[in-house]
Amino acid sequence: MRVGIATDHGGFELKEDLKSYLQGLGHVVVDFGAREVNPGDDYPDFVIPLARAVAAGTVDRGLAVRGSGVGASVCANKIPGVRAALVEDHYSAHQGVEHDNMNILCMGGRVVGLLVAQDLVDAFLAAKFTGEERHMRRLAKVAALEAPQKTPGQATGS
DSSP states (O other), rough: EEEEEEGGGGGGHHHHHHHHHHHHTOOEEEEEOSSSOOOOOOOOHHHHHHHHHHHTTSSSSSEEEESHHOOOOOOOOTTTTEEEEEEOSSSHHHHHHHHOOOEEEEEEESSSSSSHHHHHHHHHHOOOOOOOOOHHHHHHHHHHHHOOOOOOTTTOOO
């Protein structure tokens, strides 16, 4: 699997550990940075390219690691086609894929330790979207939020 990974200074150590772990499992890891610890860096500079790559399908799934993981989740979800979630438990790591077709797992490098992070990543990457009608119906409603909205008085093109 091609897995994209991104971080800022707050999750750098965990990102590096997860990168090695994933490569050891045979995954191709695409590193979107950061490449060094810089307390002045900004997570959107790394998370946005990751999210765009996931949405474009150039990577199969993404991992975004920050201090808490909250900002990465907020940021990634602004990219159409991305379904990112901050996850700290095994069940949500796989259920988010199975029911919600989650494609980016966000974690806090200052919140979860390496063994928990590895477990979350394993569950996330092993999970498959079920494609059940109820999940498809719900995801269509979510996807509709990404469609351009017409404002009152806007030309319809007819």
